[in-house]
Amino acid sequence: MSTFWQPTQLPPVEELETRAVLKKLPAAHRALAELKGILGTIPDADILLNTLPLQEAKDSSAIENIITTHDELFQATVQVDGPTTQAAK
Known part of the structure; x- marks a missing residue:
């Protein structure tokens, strides 16, 4: 139990x-x-502040063995229809 x-x-x-x-x-x-x-x-302070949730998501994903880079995450946020890695999704 x-x-x-x-x-x-x-x-x-x-x-x-x-x-x-x-x-x-x-x-x-x-x-x-x-x-x-x-x-x-x-x-444009929002650029700096908007990265905080992305950094937290990256660190949380790393706990689950989903490894990605900050660069991949930032590219995924700017490229709506562009190719992104599975980890960045």
């Missing part, structure tokens, strides 16, 4: 606004503000 993972109930019962978390908020706020400022200097 195998045991299946059961998610915990949401919202969590333990306190999330702990002293340790609250102490890290100013640094996180500064880092996000800096990122927002840098993104404003990029002519």
Whole structure:
């Protein structure tokens, strides 16, 4: 008999606004503000941001032994009817 993972109930019962978390908020706020400022200097920031889901998909596929390159993935997104590898699909 195998045991299946059961998610915990949401919202969590333990306190999330702990002293340790609250102490890290100013640094996180500064880092996000800096990122927002840098993104404003990029002519087309969507190009950079849209690559993040592709990179995550590539890494997830690698876990399943489906290996592809970033180049193949980017080409597959631009070439709608063009030839792509099976892994890039």
